[in-house]
Amino acid sequence: MNWDVVIGLEVHAQLQTASKLFSPAPNAAGATPNETASAVELGLPGTLPVPNAEAIRLALRFGAAIDAALATETIFARKNYFYPDLPKGYQISQLDAPIVGRGSLSVVMPDGATKAIGITRAHLEEDAGKSVHDAYSDRTAIDLNRAGTPLLEIVSEPELHSAQEAVAYLRELHNLVRTLEICDGNMNEGSLRCDANVSLKPAGSETLGTRTEIKNLNSFRFLERAITYEIERQQLVLEGGGAVVQETRLYDPDRDETRPMRSKEEAEDYRYFPDPDLLPILLTADDHAAARASLPELPAAKRARYETDLGLTASEARLLASERSTAAYFEAALTAGAAPKGAANWLAGEIAAQLNRSGESLDAFPITPAQLAGLLARVDDGTLSSKLAKTVFERMLETREDADVIIEREGLKQVSDSGALESLVAEVIEANPGQVEQYRAGKGKVLGFFVGQLMKASGGKANPQQLNALLKAALGEPGEG
Amino acid sequence: MSLDTLSAMRRALEAGQTTAVALTEQALAAAEANGDLNAFLHLDTAKARAAAEAADARRQAGEGSALTGIPLAVKDIFCSEGDPTTAASKMLANWRAPYDATAVARLRDAGAVLLGKLNLDEFAMGASGENSAFGPTLNPWDRTRVPGGSSSGSAAAVAAGIVPATLGTDTGGSIRQPAAFCGLTGLKPTYGRVSRWGMIAFASSLDQGGALAWSAEDVAEVFSVIGGHDARDATSAPGTIAPPGALLSAPVAGLTLGVPEAFFEAVDSALQGPLAEARAQFEALGVRLKAIELPFAGDAVPAYYVLAPAEASTNLSRYDGVRFGHRCENPVDLDDLYRRSRGEGFGPEVKRRILTGTYALSVGYYDAYYRQAQRVRRRILGSFTEAFQSVDALFLPTTPTTAFKLGEKRHDPIALYEEDRFTIPANLAGLPALSLPVGFSNGLPVGGQLIAPHFEEGRILSLAHAFQQVTDHHQQRPMARGAA
Structure with missing residues (x-):
């Protein structure tokens, strides 16, 4: 059976701002754990978020670059879940009214053709901290340096149809955010990371199949390998008469396979609602124009x-x-x-x-x-x-x-001084009467012998074109034999 | 008679008749004498004395402002640097704030002497003061009764004559209702006027800090210091607050007060006499009264008890035992850490609201509850806006009853929720509202409420001030502890 592969990517790009998304703490890696986590990032009682205007400008610049609908009113929402490296028990993100609406990205596909891939939306959100499992033998440590880092989540339409197309799209996006100077694109360090939604459907079918989401792919190679594996896995499941389970999976590069992380039944209800600490942000035509004017x-x-x-x-x-x-x-x-x-x-x-x-x-x-x-x-x-x-x-x-x-x-200069070359030519002709004889007898390829000798004599510095001309002048055209 | 109002203390300080140190000693002695009220959760005598000496030095150097040297105290939901800040919750019993709330910092900068932190209903959730993890606060007018809540200690400390003014917070009536129960004037400013930075959140879109004192004059003094824009609160309104003199001196003769008759009919009969006299008094001041209706007012309590718990349910997620606050002993895994830390740290009313709010935001219920409540909220704002087309301010009761007995409503949460039905609408609409003493019923204070359009605190402060020039309800005092 033939299958159509359908892939959509969610890319998280860390924005290059001086401070965090909702506090004046530095947006920097931090030499020691928790060094750049202020009271706001720690979620201490009484702290409040204040949006970073630069992050909003960078998001708008991205929107302008993909020719997207830019928001006139954008809303931050709380995404609620408990996790030790999520200090407030919610992530400030966006659900309704994202800052960047629908746009598209022109991607050069593996076959050399250029294709416009739809971008559904891009929204701002704060990054979480990190759980560190190897710092202490029997405990997990929390490092909140990354908490509050501004992220732009860029969601593509499911318009990619192979692992290679997905890689081409991500490369294009990677180049774009770097060109726009909104993200350093350093994938090893997680500045740009990617989740892939993958599903299969019978070739030509209109109905999308059940998808799985592969989380946290942080290199082009892993993206390609994870999708390739996942396509094969789903194909085996479907052709074996089974059904793909909607779930979140993790790619293990050591074993080159994806494994389930959590299934839909365990999926959390994030209880999104507008963050009451943040008023809707109104963006004017001037803000939009400034974003367009800032494009390189x-x-x-x-x-x-x-x-x-x-x-x-x-x-x-x-x-x-x-x-x-x-x-x-x-x-x-x-x-x-x-x-x-x-x-x-x-x-x-x-x-x-x-x-x-x-x-x-x-x-x-x-x-x-x-x-x-x-x-x-x-x-x-x-x-x-x-x-x-x-x-x-x-x-x-x-x-x-x-x-x-x-x-x-x-002294690597090519010798083009014709006086110097002429005397070299004379020397070589004089030293090799036999070869001169052969050339004159009609063996044209003996010319190569002279060129070789001359290059050797000049230490490789003779100008070959000039050499040919001088030789032919001295020897004449090869004889008719 | 000892000085017990902010204005009298200020005049005495300016005249050199007293010192900050003397006023502070008087306050500390009164706090000790009234220890049974359980108004304070934390009293820092050493810090207060040092601040008083600094204030005297400032005044002697010819510096300082109206509040320099005045002993004050704040609800223990305001962070104060280095001090315990508990929100009256076991969850934060051992937490010390590493920073000052903006309102606290502004009081300090003005030279106020901060005595300590005042009791409240846990996380400001309650209308009686009985939900404190550290025991209820008593009403100085009748120690068998509640002082109201959630700013229970803020009201009791002023009514008992310990300090002349305090900071409270008001999410659904938590400044105005205790002010009414304790014979005080209490102002909930327009949403956004007083920075929420450092004010531990209950329901972010409703919470507003304000002041309680005997008179509108004293409330205006504190409000003008703590209010005004703060860049650390994204919901803070732009602009500064007018000086107290300007806040109090708007002409009141010729103003029209809207009186929603339905609200007056809904109060306990014991309150109707004083409220009727207050209406007549306003007329005597040249204020026109106009009967109005506030449609949707009946929907305010249900809408509030969806929105406030919804916001609270996520505001309180940070208390997870991971970084600060209560952590259970020997958790076996992450889930156990969360369950037991939160289970042990939060009191029953807080848990009730977290559950209610979580439910209201859940998939499948969001539209029916949260979204619907937001709709109601907009309609309530709309009906106020419409009312303000024809009236300058509103006058209505603050509470349906006078202070009730301790324990009387403890096991009836819905009855307690109904306590706030006259105060909640102003929070939902973000309007400035003030409660002032309008008389007594069976020896217990009765409060009346003024509500103005956004940012018109000056209008209701001026109305209250004019009222207090011709009445003496705000000059009545409960029998002092230890007095014959």
Whole structure:
């Protein structure tokens, strides 16, 4: 039987504000547990929440970026449940009247096609603290540093149809929040995390199947593997005549499987209701306009510009525009004078390969965009052959020096001085009369022998194009035999 | 006769006839003499004496304000830094607040001498003072009767002559009803006027701090200090409070007072005489009376007893035995920790309201209870707004009866809930309301209530002040403890 896969993602993005969502306590990791938890985060009696205006601005910026309906009146609600790392016994979240309504995100899918994925809503809520189970042998400790961190929960429509599409969507979203500078996107540290709702239905069917929710996926790889596993699991259940149970599941990366966390029967009644400590927040047309005005160039617009204005191919444009630090590096190199095509080639080639080897991110890359531009300038003006340029690049990685410094010191300049080359050519011709004879007798490929000898003699620094021309001038065209 | 009103103390301090230290010693002695009232949960003599000396120094340096050197006390639902703050609950028996409530900080900054923390119904849930985990408070007018609640200690401490004014909170009548039972003037300001920061929450959308004292004049003095915008409370109203002189001096002749006749007919017959005389007195002051109706007023109590417990049920979730407050002995697991900590820490009325409120917010009941009650609340506000089209303020009874006997209604929660039926509507509508003494019935004080449009505290304070210029109900005192 054929199945259609239906996936929707709920993404939690920690917003980069100076203070917490409802208190002036710093929104920072905190060196020691509970260091950044103020009386408000501890939920002490008599404390009250005051909304962080910056968090509201960042949420609106996101809404503007996905061309969403922005709220004119947004309401905070209490989501009630007991848990030791939830200090007040409720989380301040949003149910009705979220700050960001329906919008959509343009996603480049694995097949290269671009697809608009609906975003149902995005709302503000406070993060909970953490239960620490390994600090003491027989007790659980509570660290409330994370409590009160502003989160934007971004809920997609169930419009993704494979694990790979889900990953493509999350990558796009990840790049967007980083481009908007509302979230650092650090998935290892939980700054961006994701729940996946997965269900199957018979191919072509209109009715959605029963879904499961996989909680707290904190890498692209885990997202892909968890969904892949879950699709197979549900398929086995359904094809075995069983029914999928609506439940929450956790992905275990060590065993590469999902396991049930709690089922719907155990699901809690969160008793949502408007938080009486917080009045509805009224947002004006000016607030909306300010959010739109704060938008940087968005990834989709970047892709289009790279293709049409810079003459890059679609795949180059996608590669460069789909990751914020790559785009930033690329554009900085252009600003420093690099040609788009050359910079694109290097980013896609040598630099990508080097990052792959080192496992580092482009943010920490030893060669600055300006230094890359400097290197490319020496290729363009003929100082360096592409082979020499790679050598200089390797040196730059080690020493972090400018290309010119290395070229100068190590004498890696391509020899283009025709006087110097002509005498080299003369020397080599004189030293190899046999080969000259063969060439003149019609063996054209002997030219390669001379080129090799000359490159060797020049220490690899001869300009190959120029060399060919000089050789042919000295030897003439190969004989007719 | 000892000085027992805030204004008299202030005048004596300004004239150099007394000192803050002397007033504080007098207050501490009165507190001790009236220990049987159980008005105080915490009395800090050393701190009070130090504050009194500091206040005298300020006055001698020509600094300070009206409240500098005046002994005051606050309901033990206001956090005060370093002091026990219990909300009269076993849950917080050993908790000390690490910060001052905004209202407390403003009193301190003004130089008031804070004696300590006053008894109340646990978490401000009650109308008799009997729901305190630390025992009931007695009514100084008749020690076999309740002082009203939930600001029971706040009323008893003033009526017994211990301090001239106190802070209370009013969620459904908790300032006005005890003020009425104890012969005092009590103001519940407009919702948002007095910051809720540091005021332990019962029902956040209804809770409002205010003052109790003998006269409107003294209440205005305290209100002008504790009120005004506070950035730490997102529901705080913008703006500052006018100085007391301005709050008291609005012309009253020519104002129209709406009198909802149905409310007057619903009170105990013993109260009808004093209330009728009060109406005549207002007319004598040049105030026009106009009979009005307040539709939906009968729905106020049921709506309130859905909304207030709903909010309370989640406001009280933080008392879970994890970070502070009561924790049960040797919990076997997390569930046991929650169950027993909360089971042991909360009293029966608090539990009743948590259960009621949890029910009202549950899936399947939310629309029928919580949403419906919100609708009623909006209608009640609407009927007040309509009434204020044709009247400047309202006059009505504060309570249906005078102070009742201790234990009389303890086992009848619904009867106790009905105690608040004249006071609850102003909370639901967020309106400023004031109770003032209008006479006596069988030796017990009778209260009348004034309600004004939002932010018009000055109008009802001026009405009460004018009334008190020509009446002496607010000058009556219960027989002093130990007096012949």
